[in-house]
Amino acid sequence: MFEISPAEWTAILLSLRVAVIATLVATPFGIALAWLLARRDFWGKSVLDALVHLPLVLPPVVTGYLLLLTFGRRGLVGGFLADYLGIVFAFRWTGAALACGVMAFPLLVRPMRLSIEAIDRRLEQAAETLGAAPWKVFFTVTLPLALPGVLAGMVLGFAKAIGEFGATITFVSNIPGETQTISSAIYSLIQTPDGDAAAGRLVIVSIVLAIGALIAAEWFARRATQRLHGN
Amino acid sequence: MLRVDVEKQLGEFSLSASFSSEGRVIGLFGASGAGKSSLVNMIAGLLRPDRGTIAIDGEIVDDTAAGIHVPTYRRRIGYVFQDARLFPHLSVAQNLDYGRRMNGLAPDPAQHKRIIDLLDIGALRDRRPGKLSGGERQRVALGRALLSKPRLLLLDEPLGALDEGRKLEILPYLVRLRDEANVPMVYVSHDVAELRQLATQIVMLKQGRVTSFGGVKVLT
Numbered sequence: 084m085f086e087i088s089p090a091e092w093t094a095i096l097l098s099l100r101v102a103v104i105a106t107l108v109a110t111p112f113g114i115a116l117a118w119l120l121a122r123r124d125f126w127g128k129s130v131l132d133a134l135v136h137l138p139l140v141l142p143p144v145v146t147g148y149l150l151l152l153t154f155g156r157r158g159l160v161g162g163f164l165a166d167y168l169g170i171v172f173a174f175r176w177t178g179a180a181l182a183c184g185v186m187a188f189p190l191l192v193r194p195m196r197l198s199i200e201a202i203d204r205r206l207e208q209a210a211e212t213l214g215a216a217p218w219k220v221f222f223t224v225t226l227p228l229a230l231p232g233v234l235a236g237m238v239l240g241f242a243k244a245i246g247e248f249g250a251t252i253t254f255v256s257n258i259p260g261e262t263q264t265i266s267s268a269i270y271s272l273i274q275t276p277d278g279d280a281a282a283g284r285l286v287i288v289s290i291v292l293a294i295g296a297l298i299a300a301e302w303f304a305r306r307a308t309q310r311l312h313g314n
Numbered sequence: 315m316l317r318v319d320v321e322k323q324l325g326e327f328s329l330s331a332s333f334s335s336e337g338r339v340i341g342l343f344g345a346s347g348a349g350k351s352s353l354v355n356m357i358a359g360l361l362r363p364d365r366g367t368i369a370i371d372g373e374i375v376d377d378t379a380a381g382i383h384v385p386t387y388r389r390r391i392g393y394v395f396q397d398a399r400l401f402p403h404l405s406v407a408q409n410l411d412y413g414r415r416m417n418g419l420a421p422d423p424a425q426h427k428r429i430i431d432l433l434d435i436g437a438l439r440d441r442r443p444g445k446l447s448g449g450e451r452q453r454v455a456l457g458r459a460l461l462s463k464p465r466l467l468l469l470d471e472p473l474g475a476l477d478e479g480r481k482l483e484i485l486p487y488l489v490r491l492r493d494e495a496n497v498p499m500v501y502v503s504h505d506v507a508e509l510r511q512l513a514t515q516i517v518m519l520k521q522g523r524v525t526s527f528g529g530v531k532v533l534t
Contacts, residue, residue: 205399211386212358212393213413213462223412227403 087284093260094268095288101176101264102244105184106237109191113236117195118225139189143249150182150254178255179262183244186251191240194300198232198307199225231307235300242296246289265289315498316340316466320356320366320376329353329522332366339492341513342502343533348519350502354470357500358393359386371465387416392459392467392497396474398451400443406454407439413462426461432494433457433487449480453487460495467499473508481508488512506533 087095119125120132138146154161154172164170172178202225210220226233248266255262257271269285272278319332329349342350355361357368359375362383368376370391375384392413400409410430414421430436433453443451452472459467472488473481485508492499492512503509509516510530518526518533526532 203399205395205397206401208360208386209393209395209399210401210412210416211360212391212468213458214387214390214417215412216387216416219416223416224401 085284085287087288088281090259091268091281091285094263094265094285097176097179097260097262098245098264098266101179101183102241104177105180105187105244106191106241108180109184109188109240110233110237113188113191113195113240114226114233117192117199117229117236118221120192121196121199135192136189138186138250143186143247144253146185147182147250147253150178150185150250154178154181154254172255174255174258174262176255176261179251179264180244182250182254183247186247187240187243190243191236194232194236194239194304195229198229198235201232201307202228231303235303235307238296238300238303242293242300245292245296315371316357316500317367317369318353318357320353320363320368322352322356322361322364324352327522331517331519331522331524333517333524333527335515335517337498337513337515339499339501339513339515341509341516341530342500342519343504343506343509343516344519345504347521349522350504350519351470353519354393354468354500354502357466358391358468359384359389390417390463390465392462392464394452394455394459394467394469394472396471398443398448398455398475400446400451400454400458402443404443405439406435406441406443406446409443409454410435410439410458410461413458417462419463422463425463429457429460429495432490447480448476449483452476452484456487456491460491460497464497467495467497468502469499470502471504472501473503473505485511509533 116135120128151173152158156162156165156171156173161172170177172181206228207220207224210224215223246266248270251262251264252267252270257263257267263271265285265288269282272282272285315336317334320329322329327349329352331349331353342353344350352361356363356376357370363376363378365378366376367374370389374382375389376382401412404412433456435450435453435457438446438450438454443454446454456472473484476484489511501509501512510533513530516526516528516530516532517524
């Protein structure tokens with residue numbers, strides 16, 4: 084009864100690829116931004132903070148449309164990338180990854196920022212007195228101590244990315260095999276007369292992935308507390 | 315060895331201290347709030363003086379007039395904090411090795427063994443800081459600072475967080491350190507008995523000013 088068809092597999096694998104790439108590319112930016120927001124005071128910080136959270140509160144269709152305007156073939160950035168670097172986002176799976184990355188970014192950054200804020204800065208001072216330059220302090224003390232939060236952010240971001248729908252379908256449409264993720268496949272299936280069973284199977288896959296991600300994030304959070312207490 | 319002539323305004327509190335010492339252990343004595351920690355943090359480079367100079371071992375590390383401020387990590391100092399501050403994500407052995415690695419020094423098994431034996435911390439090597447007692451933590455912190463081969467060791471109330479019994483347990487190690495480790499120290503404390511045992515010279519601080527300077531006998 085629970086037999087996943089090749090077409091469904093295509094959507095599942097595409098979703099996984101899109102979410103994995105989106106998460107991996109977003110992570111270094113997420114860490115840098117989390118550090119900046121946790122540790123630095125600068126002009127325009129609250130504006131930057133609001134900007135990062137914007138995809139969380141904006142209607143996804145608006146985010147998708149803005150992405151289309153910016154990264155579409157005739158968009159300001161998209162045109163440049165296509166002409167000079169040969170990178171095309173519009174109606175490609177890469178565009179889906181971009182949309183998912185942007186939508187997942189606020190969720191990805193938040194646990195990272197919290198875990199960096201929770202680090203005892205006196206430990207970083209101690210590292211400095213032992214001869215560690217600031218970038219060494221970051222990689223030997225700050226980042227390892229923040230690692231559980233970084234992983235938790237990656238898991239949450241991944242879970243958001245794999246379920247993203249509104250911005251993706253607006254930006255890159257719903258092309259089977261290229262931009263049709265699990266969510267857009269479900270959307271198509273429930274509009275077809277006999278699609279209920281297939282949609283049901285993809286719904287179950289989505290639920291399993293989401294719950295798995297939440298459990299993983301919880302586990303990382305618990306590891307974080309243990310780590311900070313030195314056990 | 316150490317020359318300090320600094321001024322610093324910290325909110326309502328103003329610190330103005332000047333002394334110069336060749337002593338093996340300079341005891342920085344004063345009540346809490348006298349400015350001892352601020353002074354030590356300036357020597358460490360964690361706090362920047364508003365005006366003045368600091369020289370360690372002949373090298374000027376702070377000179378506000380000349381715009382010199384050597385960052386902490388290039389001062390080659392060791393710092394033992396009241397709260398040990400061991401890295402919780404590293405084992406004791408990795409904590410001990412941290413300074414050597416960060417300074418790019420070659421392994422020195424002889425020195426390593428000497429300090430581990432001196433502080434009696436060989437048996438703790440594979441443990442995590444979270445599993446150590448307060449006294450053990452402080453001994454590891456001492457070892458970690460010494461193994462980075464500092465030219466000056468700063469100790470800010472290293473026994474402050476320990477109860478009486480633990481203090482008596484650590485004190486002999488500090489005496490041995492003074493006599494055998496060959497690293498000049500600045501020892502901060504508000505405890506007269508501790509300084510009598512350890513210090514060779516005393517700088518007395520009161521409300522941000524040096525009120526007396528000299529041998530241990532100034533501790534009356």
